[in-house]
Amino acid sequence: MRGRLSFLPVLKREVMCYLQSPGTYVALAFFFLLSGAFFTTILWDFVERSSQVRNGDSLRDTELPLNVTIRIISQVFSLMNFLMLLLVPALTMRQVAEERKSGSFELLVTTPLGNWDILLGKYFAALLIGLGVLAVTAVYPAICALYGDPEPGVILSCYIGLVLIVAAYTAFGVFTSSLTDSQIAAAVLSFAGLLILQMPGFLFKSGALGRIASALSIYPHADSFTRGIVALPHALYLILFAVFFLFMAAQALDARKWRA
Amino acid sequence: MIEVRNLTKVYGETVAVDGISFTVREGEILGFLGPNGAGKSTTMRILTGHTPATSGVVRVGGFDVARESQKVRRILGYLPENAPVYDEMTARGYVGFFAEVKGLRGAARKAAVDQALEECGLADVAGRLLMNLSKGYRQRAGLAQAVVGDPKVLILDEPTIGLDPKQIREVRALIRAMAGRRTVILSTHILPEVSLTCSRVVIIARGRVVASGTPENVHAGSSGPNVLQVTVRGPRKEARDLLEKVNGVRRVTEANLAPPTDTMDVVDGMDGMDDAGQEAPASKLPIHGSGLPIHEYEVHVEGNRDLRAELARAVVGSGFDLLEMRSTAMNLEDIFIQTIAGEGEGV
Numbered sequence: 200m201r202g203r204l205s206f207l208p209v210l211k212r213e214v215m216c217y218l219q220s221p222g223t224y225v226a227l228a229f230f231f232l233l234s235g236a237f238f239t240t241i242l243w244d245f246v247e248r249s250s251q252v253r254n255g256d257s258l259r260d261t262e263l264p265l266n267v268t269i270r271i272i273s274q275v276f277s278l279m280n281f282l283m284l285l286l287v288p289a290l291t292m293r294q295v296a297e298e299r300k301s302g303s304f305e306l307l308v309t310t311p312l313g314n315w316d317i318l319l320g321k322y323f324a325a326l327l328i329g330l331g332v333l334a335v336t337a338v339y340p341a342i343c344a345l346y347g348d349p350e351p352g353v354i355l356s357c358y359i360g361l362v363l364i365v366a367a368y369t370a371f372g373v374f375t376s377s378l379t380d381s382q383i384a385a386a387v388l389s390f391a392g393l394l395i396l397q398m399p400g401f402l403f404k405s406g407a408l409g410r411i412a413s414a415l416s417i418y419p420h421a422d423s424f425t426r427g428i429v430a431l432p433h434a435l436y437l438i439l440f441a442v443f444f445l446f447m448a449a450q451a452l453d454a455r456k457w458r459a
Numbered sequence: 460m461i462e463v464r465n466l467t468k469v470y471g472e473t474v475a476v477d478g479i480s481f482t483v484r485e486g487e488i489l490g491f492l493g494p495n496g497a498g499k500s501t502t503m504r505i506l507t508g509h510t511p512a513t514s515g516v517v518r519v520g521g522f523d524v525a526r527e528s529q530k531v532r533r534i535l536g537y538l539p540e541n542a543p544v545y546d547e548m549t550a551r552g553y554v555g556f557f558a559e560v561k562g563l564r565g566a567a568r569k570a571a572v573d574q575a576l577e578e579c580g581l582a583d584v585a586g587r588l589l590m591n592l593s594k595g596y597r598q599r600a601g602l603a604q605a606v607v608g609d610p611k612v613l614i615l616d617e618p619t620i621g622l623d624p625k626q627i628r629e630v631r632a633l634i635r636a637m638a639g640r641r642t643v644i645l646s647t648h649i650l651p652e653v654s655l656t657c658s659r660v661v662i663i664a665r666g667r668v669v670a671s672g673t674p675e676n677v678h679a680g681s682s683g684p685n686v687l688q689v690t691v692r693g694p695r696k697e698a699r700d701l702l703e704k705v706n707g708v709r710r711v712t713e714a715n716l717a718p719p720t721d722t723m724d725v726v727d728g729m730d731g732m733d734d735a736g737q738e739a740p741a742s743k744l745p746i747h748g749s750g751l752p753i754h755e756y757e758v759h760v761e762g763n764r765d766l767r768a769e770l771a772r773a774v775v776g777s778g779f780d781l782l783e784m785r786s787t788a789m790n791l792e793d794i795f796i797q798t799i800a801g802e803g804e805g806v
Contacts, residue, residue, distance in 0.1 A: 208559040212545070219547045302543035306604070309507040309537045310560045311529065 209312065209320025210327075217290070217328050226289035227332060230282055237278045238271075238339045245270050267347035268354075268427075275339055276357040276425040283329075283361070283368055284393050290328055291372025292386035294321045295452070299380035314452045322373050322445060329365040333358065353427035360424020363437035367417070368393055370441035374448040393417070460485045460612060460642040461506065466515035468501050468666075475501040477666035478515070483659070485611075486639040490657030490674070491646040498666040499646040500540055503616045506644065507537045519612055533561070536610035540617050542601030546590035550581045553589060554603045561608040575607035579633060595626030602633065613637065615645040619652060631656045687758045687786055688714065689770060692751050693779030702756055705773050707764045714755040753782065 217223045249265055252258065263270050298304035307317055343349045368389075375388040395402075397418040403409035413419070417440070420433040461483040468476040476498040483489045493499050504510040505517055508528040517524040519531045545553055554575050558568045576582050579599040589597055598618065605613055618634065619627045635656045637643055647653060653660045654674040662670040691698045695713070702711045760766050767784060774781040 208556060212548075212556050215552075216545070216547055302539050302541060303545060305504070305509055305539045306537060306543060309509050309532055309535065310557065311532045311562060312560055313529075 205312070206316040206318075206320040206323070209317055210323050213294070213321050213324030214327055217324060220293070222293065223290070223328065226286060229289075230286045230332060231335070233285075234275070234279055234282055234336060234339075238275050238342075241271055241274050242342070267343050268350045271343050271347075272340060272349050272353055272357060273425045273427075276361060277422060279336065279361060280364055280421050280425065283364055284390060284397075286332065287325075287329065287365060287368035287372050288375075288386045288389035288393070291325050291369055291376050291389060292382045293376070294325065294373055294385075295377035295448075296379055296382045296385045300382075308452070314449050318373065318377075318445060318448055318452065322369060325369045325373065326366060329369060330362065333361055333365065350427065356424050356427045356429045359429055359434070360421060363424075363434060363441075364417075364421050367437045367440040367444075370444040370448070371396075374444040374451065377448045377451040378454075460487070460520060461489075461644065462516070462518040463502075463506070464516045466502065466505060466517060467513045468498075468505060468510070469513045474666055476505070476512075479663060479666065479668045481661045481668060481671060483642055483644060485642050487659055488634065488638050488643040488645070488657045490653035490660040491644055491663065492650065492653050492660055493646075493648060493663040495648055497648075497663045499648075499663065500616055501666075502663075503537075503614050503644070503646055506614055507535060508532060534611045536605030536608075536613045538601045538605045538613075538615040538618055541620070542598045542618075544589045544597050544600050544604075547588065549586055549588055550592065550596070550600050550603070551576065551585040553600055554581075554607050557604040558607045561610075563608055571607050571609070574609075575603040578606060579603040580629065593626075595622050595629070598622060598626070598630060599633075602630065611642060613641050613643045613645075615643065617647060618645055619647070619649070687760060687767065687770065687784060688755065689758050689774070689781070690753060690755045690783040691774055691779050692753050692782055693774075693777075695752065695754050697777075698754055698774070698779055699756060701773055701777055701779070702758055702770060705758075705766060705769050707761050707766050707769070708758055709761050710759040712757045712759070714757050751780075 245265070245267070252265060258265065295304065298307065308314070340349055340354045371393055372385075372389040375392060376382075376385040378388065379385050396416065398416050399412040403412050417437075420436045423430060423433050463482070464480050465478050466476055466480070467474070467478050479498075479502065481489075491499050491502065501510065505512045506519060506524065508524045508531055511525060520534045522530040522534075524531050545556075548556065551572060555568065555572045558571045558575075563571050573582075576585050579602050581596065581599055581603055584592055584596055589600055592600070598621070602615070602618065605615065615634070619630050622630060631652065634643060634645060638658060645652075645656065657674060660671065660674050661668055689702065691702075699711055699713065702708060758766070758770060767786075771781055771784065
């Protein structure tokens with residue numbers, strides 16, 4: 200009876216739970232408000248600059264070229280990468296923490312479900328919601344395509360990066376949520392944790408430690424995708440990041456067994 | 460069905476469960492009685508495989524809980540303390556989720572869910588969100604979740620806590636109806652619960668078993684004499700002599716004819732509950748059917764002998780009517796207070 204998809208019941212339940220929870224919509228509203236505001240600002244700036252340049256103004260040396268892809272798409276996706284730092288923790292904070300608090304987690308782990316069934320069900324549910332959000336953000340490049348000529352390859356690269364980032368952050372969020380029975384603590388932990396992991400190189404001046412820290416930074420790996428570069432090491436980094444923190448979460452689920 | 464041997468659980472410096480042993484046979488309903496903090500929930504969590512034991516062996520359905528957790532979980536239904544439910548789900552959705560988790564699919568799942576909802580009296584509210592249902596219904600949803608898929612063993616942690624008297628009565632009836640079909644362990648700190656629902660009782664205090672047995676004979680370990688209250692319709696003196704002649708009777712005294720108070724009901728009242736309608740107390744004394752007077756005697760029995768059958772034969776054999784006979788030697792509350800008094804309050 201128990202096959203490879205034994206996490207499906209949890210996945211279905213979690214997705215339903217997301218769709219019925221007001222918190223989900225508040226988080227989504229904030230995300231679209233912010234990303235929409237960024238997009239509009241960037242778009243207007245581009246339109247304005249274009250007309251100025253058409254009227255004889257010349258581009259400053261430091262300025263990005265007036266190219267839809269470079270000046271709008273890359274910028275918007277860079278900002279969306281950043282917004283995921285807020286959105287994903289808001290979505291994942293509930294997951295294990297709430298169930299620990301209410302006591303339903305105790306029940307869940309005494310069912311025939313294994314830790315991985317619980318974890319993957321919860322993980323993929325949050326990931327699905329995140330991917331749903333990404334699908335809606337397609338209006339931004341679509342609007343650009345109406346009036347300009349963005350490069351499809353770069354848009355694709357941006358989305359590959361964004362999906363991987365959501366996958367990685369979600370794993371981290373599930374991990375922090377499984378550490379505590381407080382949703383707030385889980386949200387703060389995952390936001391702060393991800394923020395620090397963006398550029399841990401800052402914490403060290405130089406030396407081997409600094410180099411290791413920079414190699415492990417999220418930001419350089421994540422940002423390369425917005426410039427249209429799909430490089431295997433960057434993708435691999437984000438995938439391993441997700442897998443690593445899912446494993447950590449699996450360990451954290453057993454925390455009750457550590458109390459000797 | 461359930462075997463617990465020398466179970467010990469230590470949290471840091473605190474000994475939550477201290478070498479307890481007991482067994483539960485198939486179809487039995489075992490009451491796990493103890494003051495708050497006696498180690499009931501810890502023991503239940505160990506039985507479900509949620510918490511590992513520090514030492515000792517726990518076997519459920521023949522499987523070792525520590526090493527064959529997956530097999531144990533498949534034959535087990537569990538209702539945690541306070542019956543946590545998923546508020547945003549309907550009763551049907553909630554029970555359906557657990558049916559699915561237990562591996563039921565399609566028509567089998569639907570049938571199991573329908574049956575569990577029916578058994579727990581949730582059929583009428585199956586489509587309503589749990590957050591909009593009363594505590595009693597939420598508790599029943601928790602019970603339905605445990606029952607769905609027909610597990611052989613049910614572990615219920617304080618199944619009636621926080622319910623109103625009517626709901627308590629319903630949940631107890633529901634559990635009692637499972638006797639024989641399922642092996643049930645239920646924990647409680649309410650005494651009447653045990654005598655009303657359980658076939659056997661284990662009393663624990665401070666992590667230790669202080670008494671166990673059927674609710675009637677759990678006092679076996681206590682040294683006090685056994686006293687039976689016998690109500691006979693017949694001439695006063697003759698009936699008394701008759702009772703005294705039964706082999707094993709130490710002494711017979713006449714009880715006053717005021718309607719006896721049912722100790723269980725007194726406790727009920729103290730707990731803010733009322734089970735009077737369920738276990739009708741023996742307050743029907745002034746019935747004079749055949750014209751003969753009715754007398755109540757206290758029969759003191761030697762040691763722990765069970766003389767109920769002999770006494771009944773003696774009374775009926777001489778043509779009198781035996782209206783009532785019950786053991787009043789020590790009720791559970793006496794045992795409870797006595798056995799835990801020496802141990803002090805639970806932590």
